[in-house]
Amino acid sequence: MAGRGKVLITRPMTKAVEARAREIFDVEIRQSTAVMSEAEMIASLSAYDVVVPTLGDAYGAAVFAAVPEPRCKLLANFGVGYNHLDVAAAAKAGIAVTNTPGAVTDATADIALTLMLMSARRAGEGERLVRSGDWQGWHPTQMLGLHMTGKRLGILGLGRIGDAIARRAHFGFGMEIAYVARSDKATDYPARRAESLLAMAAEVDMLVVAVPGGAETRHLVNAEVLAAMRPHAHLINIARGEVVEEEALIAALQLGQIAGAGLDVYEFEPQVPEALRALDNVTLLPHLGTATEEVRSLMGHMALDNVLACLEGRALPNPV
Numbered sequence: 001m002a003g004r005g006k007v008l009i010t011r012p013m014t015k016a017v018e019a020r021a022r023e024i025f026d027v028e029i030r031q032s033t034a035v036m037s038e039a040e041m042i043a044s045l046s047a048y049d050v051v052v053p054t055l056g057d058a059y060g061a062a063v064f065a066a067v068p069e070p071r072c073k074l075l076a077n078f079g080v081g082y083n084h085l086d087v088a089a090a091a092k093a094g095i096a097v098t099n100t101p102g103a104v105t106d107a108t109a110d111i112a113l114t115l116m117l118m119s120a121r122r123a124g125e126g127e128r129l130v131r132s133g134d135w136q137g138w139h140p141t142q143m144l145g146l147h148m149t150g151k152r153l154g155i156l157g158l159g160r161i162g163d164a165i166a167r168r169a170h171f172g173f174g175m176e177i178a179y180v181a182r183s184d185k186a187t188d189y190p191a192r193r194a195e196s197l198l199a200m201a202a203e204v205d206m207l208v209v210a211v212p213g214g215a216e217t218r219h220l221v222n223a224e225v226l227a228a229m230r231p232h233a234h235l236i237n238i239a240r241g242e243v244v245e246e247e248a249l250i251a252a253l254q255l256g257q258i259a260g261a262g263l264d265v266y267e268f269e270p271q272v273p274e275a276l277r278a279l280d281n282v283t284l285l286p287h288l289g290t291a292t293e294e295v296r297s298l299m300g301h302m303a304l305d306n307v308l309a310c311l312e313g314r315a316l317p318n319p320v
Contacts, residue, residue: 017300115262157211213240
């Protein structure tokens with residue numbers, strides 16, 4: 001079945017996804033795990049019918065402008081977030097964009113709960129203490145954290161992932177749910193739409209960021225929002241790094257304006273400032289949101305389904 005089209009996959013994938021891609025396409029799988037250079041991206045638009053990019057492959061307006069008549073007809077993004085792709089510029093160049101929604105929801109929500117618990121209960125700090133060899137043993141006031149059960153949770157963005165986080169938090173931990181979104185959401189758990197992000201930040205014990213990245217949400221959580229949070233509260237970000245103003249977060253953590261933070265994403269990923277790494281009151285994960293074999297394979301197969309539909313002239317399953 002090879003020969004349906006020439007396809008570039010920009011990063012190594014799971015064995016199952018790579019095997020399927022090789023079976024049905026004339027495919028090149030880039031072996032580097034680094035983001036693509038601008039030169040590579042420009043070349044890809046001329047050399048391939050479809051490109052499967054992923055996080056960090058910044059196909060911006062300049063890349064499309066450099067190829068007036070691209071061979072490429074589709075960027076089949078591996079991932080639900082596509083703020084690294086200039087969709088408007090792609091459309092102007094005659095290139096469609098798809099993503100992989102749904103596949104990432106539960107795994108990303110699980111990581112949110114992981115970070116919530118780790119930050120609230122100071123788990124990262126505790127593990128570092130044990131590994132250091134300096135732990136002196138249990139005592140009644142050692143490393144007291146936040147009891148998460150029954151607390152108030154604020155969710156910034158109640159889409160698929162935000163809803164999955166809220167359900168886990170409410171049904172698993174009895175948390176009260178507030179949210180900020182563009183419209184009222186129908187839920188199967190009690191949830192209150194807050195008047196504003198500032199109002200919500202001021203009243204919750206935990207604030208979870210679950211909105212897409214992009215210009216509209218950049219620095220949505222800024223110094224003003226962090227200052228509104230209560231001193232015992234925690235900030236969790238599993239969305240996109242640039243939604244949180246990293247410099248302001250570092251200052252808030254250093255000054256004790258908030259009790260802690262749990263991050264799976266960073267504003268200038270993969271660069272993480274030394275000032276952030278030096279803090280004990282922040283849990284740092286290396287973008288593990290979808291890092292399971294099942295989920296990454298499902299994402300890959302969804303991307304390949306979009307590729308196949310494009311090359312066969314069918315409607316794209318997941319256009320953005």
